[in-house]
Amino acid sequence: MGPLESLRLSWRSIAGHKLRSGLTMLGVIIGIAAVIAFVTLGASLQAGVIGDISPDDQRNLYGWAADPDVEAGPGAGAQPVFSQNDLDAVGDLEDVEAAYGYAPLQTQTISDGNETVPQGDGVVASGSSYIRADTLEAGEQFESGEEQAVLNPAAAGQFEEDVEVGDELTITLLTGQQVETEVVGITDTSEGLSPFEGFENSPRVYVPTEPYYTEQAAEMGGGQQEGDGEQTGDGQQDGEQTGDEQQADGDQQNGGEGDDPQTAALAMQDEPEAEGADDAWFTAIIVEAESTDEEAIEDARDAATAYLESDESDAGEFLGDDLVVSLETSTELLQQLQDILSLLQNFIVGIAAISLLVGSIGIANIMLVSVTERTREIGIMKAVGAQNRDVLGLFLMESVILGLVGAVLGTALGFAAGYLGAWYIGLPLVYPLEYVVLAVVVGILVGVVSGLYPAWRAARTDPIDALRYE
Amino acid sequence: MSNTGTDSNPEADPSPGTHSNAGTAVSLENVRKTYQLGEPVHALDGVSLDVPRGSYTAIMGPSGSGKSTLMNLVGCLDTPTEGTVVVDGQDVSALSGRERTSLRGTEVGFVFQTFNLMPRLNALENVALPQLFQGISRSDRRDRARELLERVGLGDRTDHLPNELSGGQRQRVALARALVNDPAIVLADEPSGNLDTETEAQVLDLFAEFHGGGTTMIVVTHERHVAERAERIVHLLDGEIERIEELEGGPEGDE
Ligand SMILES: Nc1ncnc2c1ncn2[C@@H]1O[C@H](COP(=O)(O)OP(=O)(O)OP(=O)(O)O)[C@@H](O)[C@H]1O
Numbered sequence: 124m125g126p127l128e129s130l131r132l133s134w135r136s137i138a139g140h141k142l143r144s145g146l147t148m149l150g151v152i153i154g155i156a157a158v159i160a161f162v163t164l165g166a167s168l169q170a171g172v173i174g175d176i177s178p179d180d181q182r183n184l185y186g187w188a189a190d191p192d193v194e195a196g197p198g199a200g201a202q203p204v205f206s207q208n209d210l211d212a213v214g215d216l217e218d219v220e221a222a223y224g225y226a227p228l229q230t231q232t233i234s235d236g237n238e239t240v241p242q243g244d245g246v247v248a249s250g251s252s253y254i255r256a257d258t259l260e261a262g263e264q265f266e267s268g269e270e271q272a273v274l275n276p277a278a279a280g281q282f283e284e285d286v287e288v289g290d291e292l293t294i295t296l297l298t299g300q301q302v303e304t305e306v307v308g309i310t311d312t313s314e315g316l317s318p319f320e321g322f323e324n325s326p327r328v329y330v331p332t333e334p335y336y337t338e339q340a341a342e343m344g345g346g347q348q349e350g351d352g353e354q355t356g357d358g359q360q361d362g363e364q365t366g367d368e369q370q371a372d373g374d375q376q377n378g379g380e381g382d383d384p385q386t387a388a389l390a391m392q393d394e395p396e397a398e399g400a401d402d403a404w405f406t407a408i409i410v411e412a413e414s415t416d417e418e419a420i421e422d423a424r425d426a427a428t429a430y431l432e433s434d435e436s437d438a439g440e441f442l443g444d445d446l447v448v449s450l451e452t453s454t455e456l457l458q459q460l461q462d463i464l465s466l467l468q469n470f471i472v473g474i475a476a477i478s479l480l481v482g483s484i485g486i487a488n489i490m491l492v493s494v495t496e497r498t499r500e501i502g503i504m505k506a507v508g509a510q511n512r513d514v515l516g517l518f519l520m521e522s523v524i525l526g527l528v529g530a531v532l533g534t535a536l537g538f539a540a541g542y543l544g545a546w547y548i549g550l551p552l553v554y555p556l557e558y559v560v561l562a563v564v565v566g567i568l569v570g571v572v573s574g575l576y577p578a579w580r581a582a583r584t585d586p587i588d589a590l591r592y593e
Numbered sequence: 594m595s596n597t598g599t600d601s602n603p604e605a606d607p608s609p610g611t612h613s614n615a616g617t618a619v620s621l622e623n624v625r626k627t628y629q630l631g632e633p634v635h636a637l638d639g640v641s642l643d644v645p646r647g648s649y650t651a652i653m654g655p656s657g658s659g660k661s662t663l664m665n666l667v668g669c670l671d672t673p674t675e676g677t678v679v680v681d682g683q684d685v686s687a688l689s690g691r692e693r694t695s696l697r698g699t700e701v702g703f704v705f706q707t708f709n710l711m712p713r714l715n716a717l718e719n720v721a722l723p724q725l726f727q728g729i730s731r732s733d734r735r736d737r738a739r740e741l742l743e744r745v746g747l748g749d750r751t752d753h754l755p756n757e758l759s760g761g762q763r764q765r766v767a768l769a770r771a772l773v774n775d776p777a778i779v780l781a782d783e784p785s786g787n788l789d790t791e792t793e794a795q796v797l798d799l800f801a802e803f804h805g806g807g808t809t810m811i812v813v814t815h816e817r818h819v820a821e822r823a824e825r826i827v828h829l830l831d832g833e834i835e836r837i838e839e840l841e842g843g844p845e846g847d848e
Pocket residue numbers: 628630634635636654655656657658659660661662663
């Protein structure tokens with residue numbers, strides 16, 4: 124008897140028990156669906172996050188200083204220890220192309236003259252090369268020291284009339300102070316440009332740290348510490364006034380920060396602390412290596428770390444056992460995210476494996492019932508010339524169909540769930556097609572494994588007993 | 594013999610010549626079948642019997658006398674504890690399980706008291722079932738099955754499931770199935786036990802027709818009038834042949 128004939132007969136007996144077959148498949152369906160859904164989500168997440176790092180970003184080292192004992196992901200427990208002087212000095216190092224601070228500004232609104240839109244976060248102060256030339260849709264990078272800004276399309280599109288290069292904007296800071304800026308460039312993406320920002324789409328305005336951050340810092344450094352409504356959980360709003368004392372205090376509070384690295388990266392939007400009126404301190408810095416190759420990155424990292432940890436630097440005074448400088452590329456930073464993701468995936472795969480095991484037992488059980496139920500049919504088939512292998516093939520085919528159909532349905536369900544999730548979160552859809560193949564193989568395997576014993580039992584049924592069976 | 598009139602239908606032969614050569618279709622020699630149930634039960638206790646090709650044999654005997662056991666041995670479903678069973682020239686005990694199944698599939702056709710049709714297959718598929726295991730193509734199977742169903746008068750019932758057929762129709766489907774592989778021997782174990790007199794007569798007429806076509810028929814029955822349509826009656830008692838009754842109009846009368 125050919126496999127096609129077995130298929131026809133087996134399919135008929137499955138179709139004859141639709142509800143029973145459906146319930147039997149449920150374990151397999153759920154197991155496969157869980158894996159596919161999370162794999163789809165994971166792949167979409169990876170594509171959405173990691174796919175965004177342009178090659179040029181690869182020479183950037185993202186730095187912060189934190190207590191090495193705080194194990195809450197990159198950037199957690201970071202303290203403002205880097206002075207502008209440090210950054211200037213690091214930028215002058217031989218192996219370093221450029222170094223600049225990174226600081227989100229606390230703002231209230233942005234106005235283009237006619238219209239005012241709220242903008243609580245997303246105004247980022249950094250160095251001019253933070254905006255890479257190849258990410259500019261129009262215009263150019265802002266110049267450090269100038270009152271200029273670069274907007275991303277989401278920020279530009281917030282206004283009734285899209286903001287264009289050359290427009291003047293007024294930014295209202297959290298303190299109520301208003302600063303003017305000229306739009307000199309529009310980026311080509313609304314996603315974050317570095318792991319410090321996170322990678323989600325949102326309106327962002329990029330301005331030079333000088334003058335915007337330094338002035339704001341000077342303002343705040345005057346004494347008044349803002350209570351910050353938008354950045355709760357930051358743990359640093361009520362830090363002490365002086366750098367030294369503040370470290371110990373801040374460490375404690377930051378220890379409790381969320382362990383999601385992306386949140387942690389965002390959490391770097393720390394309130395700046397200023398020692399003097401004209402001296403800004405940075406929590407987060409970016410050091411650009413000479414090129415993207417590994418050696419250049421290592422050299423830049425070593426040189427910058429050496430300088431920052433030395434007594435020459437302002438940061439060096441604070442650094443020690445309690446605070447250690449970290450400089451990492453976005454790939455390295457995302458590695459942690461990926462690690463968490465793969466941990467989660469392993470967990471899901473574990474659950475799925477259990478579900479598949481339960482599913483297999485379900486199939487095996489129903490197949491045994493089926494064999495017993497059809498003892499007489501088996502007897503008839505054998506009496507009219509069915510060989511043991513024909514009977515074996517027939518029942519094995521049945522359980523393989525159960526496993527396979529379960530896997531296919533589970534795959535469809537999993538993709539649907541995964542896409543729904545990815546769509547809901549706003550991630551790009553990715554098709555991990557190799558998992559379809561894997562799911563099909565697993566489905567067949569489950570069918571074979573769970574069907575083998577029942578089919579064997581069926582095959583060795585004695586026709587005389589079977590025909591006598593009522 | 595009452596059945597001679599129907600025996601002479603020349604068109605009834607499924608394939609003339611195949612089984613017409615002289616000799617024995619089944620030969621039992623000192624066959625013993627013993628079941629060990631604490632005390633050994635001799636279902637058959639030294640049975641020797643030759644069944645000529647193309648003959649029509651009835652087996653009678655009280656319940657428990659070993660009729661079904663004998664049929665299982667002749668039908669290659671079972672092997673004897675002692676002695677030899679030769680079917681179509683082959684010693685059944687010497688065959689492997691697979692060879693025995695092949696022999697059973699091609700040379701033996703079964704008809705049971707309870708019909709034993711596959712409940713989820715329609716009449717046509719039930720008739721075609723034995724050929725499925727012989728690797729015959731689907732279209733050939735269907736042609737052959739349709740032809741046989743027409744011969745048993747069920748050409749218009751091919752799509753019916755067994756539970757949509759009457760008892761007599763089911764038995765005729767079972768008959769068609771028994772003949773589909775053109776077997777040398779047809780074994781019927783109380784084939785008319787569940788049928789009314791009229792349907793029984795139809796089935797027995799068909800038996801006679803097949804016998805006329807050269808098929809060796811062995812029929813187990815409790816009814817004298819059923820047995821009387823055969824050429825001879827083998828009387829079993831307690832696992833032994835009590836006597837063999839030759840009826841008038843023996844083998845030569847049928848040729
Ligand atoms: N599998 C078995 N195990 C034990 N004993 C068996 C088995 N099969 C048959 N027997 C015994 O063998 C004897 C003959 O049984 P068999 O079925 O051949 O009788 P029978 O002549 O067909 O009876 P009936 O007319 O009632 O069908 C009985 O005594 C029965 O108990």
